[in-house]
Amino acid sequence: MDAPRIVLGVIGADCHSVGNTILDAFFTEAGFHVVNLGVMVSQEEFLDAAVESDAAAVLVSSLYGHGLIDCEGLRQKAVERGLERLVLYAGGNLVVGKTPFEEVERKFKALGFDRVFPPQVELAEVARLLRADIEARRN
Amino acid sequence: MDAPRIVLGVIGADCHSVGNTILDAFFTEAGFHVVNLGVMVSQEEFLDAAVESDAAAVLVSSLYGHGLIDCEGLRQKAVERGLERLVLYAGGNLVVGKTPFEEVERKFKALGFDRVFPPQVELAEVARLLRADIEARRN
Amino acid sequence: MTSQRLSWKDFLAQRQAVLETWPTGRDVAALEDGLRYQRTIPEAKNFAKAMAKAKAAGRTLLQPRAGVALIDDHIRLLRYLETEGTADLLPTTIDAYTRQNRYEEAGRGIERSRTAGTSLLNGFPAVNHGRDGCRKVTEAVTKPVQVRHGTPDARLLAEIALAGGFTSFEGGGISYNIPYAKKVEVGQCLRDWQYVDRLVGYYEENGVSVNREPFGPLTGTLVPPFISHTVAILEGLLALDQGVRSLTLGYGQGGNVLQDLAALETLRELADESFRAAGFIDFDLTLVFHQWMGGFPEDEAQAFSVIGLGGFVAAAGRVEKTIVKSPHEAMGIPTKEANASGLKATRQVLSMMADQRICADNDIVRREKELIRREVHALMDAVFAAAGDDLVQGVVRAFAGGLLDIPFAPSMYNKGKVLPIRDNEGAIRLFAKGGLPLGDDIMAFHRERLQERSRAEGRPVTFQMVTDDIYAISKGKLVGRPK
Amino acid sequence: MTSQRLSWKDFLAQRQAVLETWPTGRDVAALEDGLRYQRTIPEAKNFAKAMAKAKAAGRTLLQPRAGVALIDDHIRLLRYLETEGTADLLPTTIDAYTRQNRYEEAGRGIERSRTAGTSLLNGFPAVNHGRDGCRKVTEAVTKPVQVRHGTPDARLLAEIALAGGFTSFEGGGISYNIPYAKKVEVGQCLRDWQYVDRLVGYYEENGVSVNREPFGPLTGTLVPPFISHTVAILEGLLALDQGVRSLTLGYGQGGNVLQDLAALETLRELADESFRAAGFIDFDLTLVFHQWMGGFPEDEAQAFSVIGLGGFVAAAGRVEKTIVKSPHEAMGIPTKEANASGLKATRQVLSMMADQRICADNDIVRREKELIRREVHALMDAVFAAAGDDLVQGVVRAFAGGLLDIPFAPSMYNKGKVLPIRDNEGAIRLFAKGGLPLGDDIMAFHRERLQERSRAEGRPVTFQMVTDDIYAISKGKLVGRPK
């Protein structure tokens, strides 16, 4: 089986590049084909890259707090562009202020994300889930 | 007017002597006649001293947490010994564990203490109250 | 080596265009209005004066970071921080849309925050609130207030901030670009900051002191002292060229206490020497130390210890100011209570250490100081050599050639070839120097220190070590050892 | 200089009486039963071994204080501290009635705690719970467990504790009397502790290591290092005389970092020298550092900074163990969560500092070390001179003559003439030496340092300064300056 293709990036006006560097290194090492858009990525850039690279998943990072505003509408646009099966993950410090994670998860799931992760997530676990989700969507 | 006579001491099996040293120095300086019994003072010793010195007030310290057990019955015994007008104060870390002060105050007032103080109390304020309370009891 | 002072004519020409980029620009059109307003601000609320006073008294002032979307909430927040938090200096941290000049999005953030009843912006959108909004804020508090941001093109923000009564402005043409932006061209950003510095210079010329503070910590992640020192000194020179006088240079805690103490001492010494060598004499140099700027532990008790160690170094390093983190750092923008608790924790350790002399005068510190001096000189010489007769060009060429290179920075104009790793005692060293003009002897020392760690851990020096070091403090360690 | 080893016959005779003082004494009547039981304890849970291992590895172990009235609650508490709190070593802190051998009151405390659903005792009443209760506790956890108390006559407690599976026992004939009691005669207490040490010696002779830890901090309040060092070394000698081998000497944080580092170094050196001079060679000496033992700030953020600074000194001082405070310290016995948070905060700073060398090797530390050495020698010499041929008598006469004198202690056998004050940098000095046999040159140094502070504050050195210093840390400072 080919390495699953995934798109990485930090959405909006967010410049936090350290976690992104680590995610890139980790998922590459874990056997994914990574298209890394770096920081300050718009919704359009995410979807363009997903289309171009025929990616199975988009992993959106947001660290700086504007995650909710920046992510609104991404799922709809993906559907409009025919990416019905796209796996959408979000992770990082997704909202402004220390917030119970359940609340953050609820809000981002309502925006159409398949899974939502706090900053302390164990990346190996994410890789496991990601493979399974991609597999499930394929069928 | 004579200096008001007060008895100081740390009740029970409590060895915390530092605060007691400071209370002694403070109230002496503030113009009280202080009979200081030091640490590990029993209820009987407090009342004996109050009787002997004809004290207007007894200031009980308890730092180590057993304050409730150690102070129970003190007011009754004072009354039995004819000290109806004795002003009774308690102060320190009066119960085991960090506890809302209102709760501590309620419990010690129920034991018959006139006033109850947390460790951070401003001593000048205590001296003011004490003079007033002693004055009020005299009449 | 200097850069050209922006001519008054060019400044005014630019100014017109800048003020037109957002409606609130109109309110600050009259330059003298800002000047007149600043003159009404009591001396006790002037940031530059507060820093100078701290220096004279040998005191370390405390400043938090804080900013929310709405004016009234922001005022409540600052008041809480100065009363309950006992902050000496106040911030107004700007939201990330404003930092990218995306005022429409900031406007939407304001609206939504109103509806949500809580700030959905990660800072105070000062441009949208305009001059009068800023004046409300600066008038509502008793301490000097500084604008803290991360804006590559901060010209409009600076105009509004100064007219709005702020008396200090953070940032610089390198430090607010390379770590904060992706596509901003180096020369353009430096020129935009010349404008900001020229504006501050105008206030200075007219008798109003305004403090300027280049952003020391850069990406906050394993930045070796010599890299941030070089950037700080370059931005200092560029600012002085435009007439700035009150300069606060910054350094972010690295974690190894002796390296940090050496860094603070050399920053003061090297900056002073460089500014004098460039012919400046009437500047007022102070230092700011940033408590750990990288990833924090999630656990609040652990976070308090990171904060406390930062406070310890600030005290031992005798800096004029320290920027304080909160126990919420790993999780999100702190509540006002969490922010105040960071201040109180820092105040406690600072005042417990205030009277103590700590032994910076020892062999290790001397060795580290000497090393940093040589490294900074190597970089400065290379930038000067690349400059021809314009320091701006020197910086542009230095980034293009990798003579300046900031670890983990997002800018496409940054080579990103430098890889730092902690040595066996946690001091930050270089694994790869990229194009940095460091001599072989210097690199031999770095390599030797990393070999020592490699031996201790029984594993080669690889990128895995970098990753482990990035996570280390958040996982309760300084050095990222294998399990 | 030594004291006599308690003869086995006298020991056994005493033992009978001791075991009769409370019904649970019966269960430990068979000495060999305790021995047999201790032999079943896995090595990883032996306190003495854990300390020795820490020493070999250069590690600092963390231990909290904790104890509640009921067995099951106490087990839950300890388990929480070893899992969530990641404690390396566990305590069982004994309640204050048991410390005074008031087992009936302790029994009432147990009953009331059952009814109240919360502990009304400030510790674990080990004597009332007896051998089997103790075994339940020590078996329920995975880390070594120590009895921590403050008991002048701890003979029954020691019998039950050792038979109950505890592998370390805190205290000593001076340190658990003078700061903890009012009317306990010095010689009586020393003899009662000879019994305890003899009991431990019995276990050692039979191949079971049991750790002993004299209580270093004494009253925890402005105790100059040389006073606590002298007491620690005397108690060490008395313990070695009875056959103790694993000895952990303690020191409580004073607050001035360099004085503290000098204190830790000299404690190790002086103890080692003294024990060897007395002819001992097969002892195993380790150090414990107590985070600030005086009044704490009420504010938890500030408390965290006091804890953090203690962790810093523990790391820099390279001690084998540090006793950790909690953010609740000023208010009351900590909840398990608060206790764990003190541990986590300490762990963070310790591990951030673990690999770093801190510069103890400097002039100030050298000066302080030299001073402490001379002061301790002066006191030790005087005690030895007073001893005739029995160290116990030496100590008794020293207290009677004020040659030993512990600041702020409640004991009527303590002169209480020594008055400590912080100097201008926060180091603890003497204002009045009482009867302490310190030479004029030493006192001249103390006075000179206090004069410096007096000049800096523009006020004479008086008792007010002592009061101000006692409050200082709880009010966020180290030195109690006038407002």
Ligand code: B12
């Ligand atoms: C370093 C840092 C900076 C540096 C960034 C340098 C750079 N170019 O990268 C500087 C100083 C420039 C900076 C600036 C700002 N920052 Co900042 N910064 C941090 C800090 C301290 C560490 C971030 C970091 O590098 N962590 C290490 C990496 C490895 O972890 P990470 O970023 O969390 O990424 C990991 C996980 O989140 C996860 N993850 C991330 N994305 C995804 C996605 C998926 C799908 C999955 C599964 C996992 C995942 O995996 C990553 C790898 O392990 C954090 C606080 C913290 N964490 O301690 C604040 C923080 C992120 N910053 C914050 C803010 C607000 C800002 C600013 C707006 C300034 C301000 N107001 O203080 C500006 C942003 C400007 C902008 N335009 O973006 C806030 C965000 C607040 C919130 N969400 O409520 C934080 C949380 C600090 C705080 N508590 O206030 N920052």
Ligand code: B12
């Ligand atoms: C120093 C100290 C010790 C020293 C005492 C030495 C000595 N002989 O004095 C040592 C190490 C020996 C010790 C022992 C113990 N201690 Co202790 N100790 C402290 C500590 C750290 C400081 C006390 C102090 O000196 N403060 C400075 C003085 C100036 O303040 P103060 O004592 O609070 O007194 C002032 C006020 O309380 C007030 N005040 C006091 N009484 C009164 C009365 C009136 C009428 C008024 C108006 C005011 C007033 O005015 C005083 C002067 O300002 C406190 C915690 C803290 N405060 O930080 C714990 C503390 C008091 N100890 C505590 C305990 C439990 C013990 C022990 C049982 C051991 C243990 N389990 O940890 C033993 C007690 C043994 C015994 N038999 O009593 C607990 C009490 C817990 C509780 N109430 O829930 C505390 C709070 C620590 C804690 N959080 O666990 N301790």
